Amino acid sequence: MSSFILRKNNMSQIIKTKAIVLKKVDFSDSSRIATLFTEEFGKMSFIIKGARSAKSKIGMLIDTFNVLQIVFYKKPGRDVQIITQADLIKHHTKIMEDLEKLKYASAVIELLLKLTVEEEIHSKLFIGSEKILKLFNESNDMKFLFLKYLMFITKDIGYEINLESCSICETPFSKTKSMKYNHEIGMMCYSCGKDRVYTNEFSLELFNLLASLSSRNNESRGSDADINRLINFLERFLMYHIQEFNGIKSLHIF
Ligand SMILES: [Zn+2]
Incomplete structure (x- = not known):
């Protein structure tokens, strides 16, 4: 300390x-x-x-x-x-000189302002936030790093998406070929999801990328389109669960 x-x-x-x-x-x-x-x-x-x-x-x-x-x-x-x-x-000298860096660094600041409560202790989130700003300053991999951070802050403030098994029939996701998701039910296996209303569809590849975000291993990075999909998914997830959260404006104004 x-x-x-x-x-x-x-x-x-x-x-x-x-x-x-x-x-x-x-x-x-x-x-x-x-x-x-x-x-x-x-x-x-x-x-x-x-x-x-x-x-x-x-x-x-x-x-x-x-x-x-x-x-x-x-x-x-x-x-x-x-x-x-x-x-x-x-x-962070370089953040101020580069619009892409500024965009994602501003999004981090915006999340801390909107998702944390005054004097609620978040020491782990502090360390992660200090680290992400340093990485934005040094690297050019902002979008993927931001996606990882978005997953990290979502968990840190107490929301965890069940990525283990189907929310309806409890079949482990390792045994299903694709998943569907809606905010009320959560993640569903292919069979349970096929006749239900869904907001997101996850191919196995996209699902594995989402599941890997919390691990330290950065090997599965996904395509740019998949990274965009997951940022959008987590933003919507937070908007659904936190009434006063109106989305990440910094991502849309830059
Ligand atoms: Zn199921």
Whole structure:
């Protein structure tokens, strides 16, 4: 653990934690309110007083995609905390220079903003998100990496698609030739699916790609069209299960 918690008194604590900058908005004459995804406490809002002054070091570091080490004085019951110190861990120079990188990195930020709740702890998701931004900065394989991340965040926030056996007759999917899916029932074997309404059809190849996304082995990568299909499928899956989630806008505006 890279952070420490020092008890100042019963009411508040000094916290040192890593954080990814998700969003910043101007506030009053000279300040900014920033939404950060912290390693210790999940998503949190902070006020940075005087952030818009050229002399504000913290203000300069509060920029979307930056990974920071921050220190703040955590007061319980306060919606917005105050950052007292910030140091840069990682600035993703290449993400800002490449529209494709920017598109997928923005989609990651958007998912963290829309799918996590303030102060709900997601340490594993933090590590995965820090890693994906680093990979986007370094590699050119954004779409497939994003698909893997989308599967990862879907699981991390508590939604898992049953990929083991048919939701109706429980036949293992290893014994069926293709699958059909609808949001109410889930994944169905070929026999159960053929007379039912479905939203998605999975060839064995597409199904295996979906099933392999959670494994560390990156061998089955699928075609570009299949990657698009699965991104679209998972986006729809999240929209069906999370009422207030209205899709991944970043994927459509770039
Ligand atoms: Zn079945």
